[in-house]
Amino acid sequence: MGLTKKRKAANAKVDDKKIYSLDDACALVKDLNCTKFDSSVDLHVRLGVDPKKADQAVRGTVTLPHGTGKTKKVLVLCTPDKEEEAKAAGADHVGLDEFIKKIEDGWTDIDVIVATPSVMPKIGKLGKILGPRNLMPNPKTGTVTNDVQAAVKDVKAGKVAFKVDKAGIVHASIGRVSFNPKKLAENSQEFLNAIIKAKPSTAKGTYLKSIFMASTMSPSVAVDTKALIH
DSSP states (O other): OOOOHHHHHHHHHSOTTOOBOHHHHHHHHHHHOOOSSOOEEEEEEEESSOTTSGGGOOEEEEEOTTOOSSOOOEEEEOOGGGHHHHHHTTOSEEESHHHHHHHHTTOOOOSEEEEOGGGHHHHGGGHHHHTTTTOSOOGGGTOBOSOHHHHHHHHHTTEEEEEOOTTSEEEEEEEETTSOHHHHHHHHHHHHHHHHHTOOTTOOSOSEEEEEEEETTSOOEEEOSGGGOO
């Protein structure tokens, strides 16, 4: 299938040999958008780590100053005494057994799952479904907690979890093409600062190997890594 005229025109605007500053990349990505909808702007960060080693599995959370531009759908799995608290905080779905059954039947139409520690033994069996989709609640990302109210509010306010994949790359949405370049740059900087902070002490050599920014279905732009390591 050939490239669309829009995509060809967008490709022509990117200099493949050039590494762009973060500010320039944010401005260019907006200009490259090929879609008619408000595309997600994503960062793809290749790290100098070995994800197979447990002590180099980079993960964490960061609250983006301007949010992601997408309202995340949150499911809270908890005991009945916590249900009202979760609903009041803005959770989209609240319950336990009926949602475990729905997930077992293939339902994963949510962005984040928050769970209380007491129900985790019941959720363990969902690992095969939730793990690959990055939906498994985890104490390290603040999604296994008794304070479900704070967890739900954090997610709704733009808190995102990140985790290095098997190829050593961290992917994250840092906004939408409708954001102005300054907001995209501030969100990107906050996200990259969190990745730098999460650097494992055992990681050797160059940590930020490459950074690419792209919006949905549009060409990617290489971002200068050197200027970002403070």
